[in-house]
Amino acid sequence: MNHERHSTDPARWLQAMNLSDQIFITGTVMVLEQIRVRRTPLGDLPLVYDESRIRDAATPAIAVRVAQEISAAFEGQAAYAAPDGVDEHWRVANMTREVAARIEGVFGR
16 A cells, blocks of 8 residues: 655754744645645646655755755746735745745755
8 A cells, every 4th residue: 555654743853943933834834735735636736746845854955955946946937826816836936935045044055
């Protein structure tokens, strides 16, 4: 049987960050999951991503790389209105860019 395994505990590096950064990163991962689940069946995502790779990354450097890859894939894409009217491509690009910046701010490059 093939079962997806998602950790319920964040990576140790994430636990070492201040609480506001932990909340921002965890919340961003949740938003990314909602977007992916809603849009993957439509086949219109610029990149089909696995947001848990940010939260569950073995090292901060890996989390930064994954976040930057997602951000780059969505940066500059044509606008796509989310149910709340916000450009979803802009949202994904900016949230993941900020996740990478916060992690780098704590752990460096």
